[in-house]
Amino acid sequence: MNKTNQTLDLAQHLGKTIRAIRLENKLTIANVSDLAGISRGMLSKIENAQTTTSLDSLVSIANALGVSVSHLFRGYDNVGDSAQFVKKGQGMEVVRRGTSCGHSYHLLNYDHGPKKYFEAFFLQIHDDSEEFPDFDHPGTEFIYMLSGEMEYRHGQHTYVLQPGDSLTFDGNTPHGPGALSHFPIVFLSIIIYTDSFHEQ
Structure with missing residues (x-):
């Protein structure tokens, strides 16, 4: 060639x-x-x-x-390690729908294969100056609170999340932060994608 x-x-x-x-x-x-x-x-x-x-x-x-x-470049000339190591503070900052409302998103993993199996985010909310929209996406989401306190909406239910708390839910149901307190609010969000998502 x-x-x-x-x-x-x-x-x-x-x-x-x-x-x-x-x-x-x-x-x-x-x-x-x-x-x-x-x-x-x-x-x-x-x-x-x-x-x-x-x-x-x-x-x-x-x-x-x-x-x-x-x-x-995956599938064209993709050469890489099977493990991914991300140093503190070096996760890729990405823009999602909540970014303009005060979320700070850092992606902690980069999938190299032909399918996206999961995404792990480190999120920070620094103030309550904006209301957050509802989110929805394929797969199951797991949230683990590291610091701060916030209410989190999922469908018709609201949960108060404090450090050490976790919440697992269906991502297709509208969800998002509600009342915020004790800043900064810092948490991990991991989205696991299902086989039905890959087949779409």
Whole structure:
């Protein structure tokens, strides 16, 4: 395979992967382009393999999608360790729906395989200046409180979570933080995806 064909194949692979992750997370081209700081037209061209892109742009797109850069290359030339070690404070900061409301999200794991089995997040809430929307997603979520105190809504129920408390629930049911107190509120959130999610 000559260099031109290799470049084209890689561009096609990256475009398909970026589009698949964007759709999986129910994000529009406008959402991702705004978060990544690139134009919508450029992102569309990248997804359709109509242009090549710089590593800096790929890093920005990966951050906007909440994945690692290596995740974008999986299945093409993916070489990596089977274990993932994340030093304190070095989890990838990602943008999710709650970010603009005061959540700080740090992703603690990056899946390398063809399926997403789980995601682990380290979350911090620093004040009660905003109301949080309800969230819903496939799979089962597990929350473990590290510090602070908050009410957490799940469907018609509300739970008061304090350090050492945990809560496990169906992610498809609307859920999210309620009344907040004793800042900073810090907790782990682990989402386990089911086989039915992979089959969609």
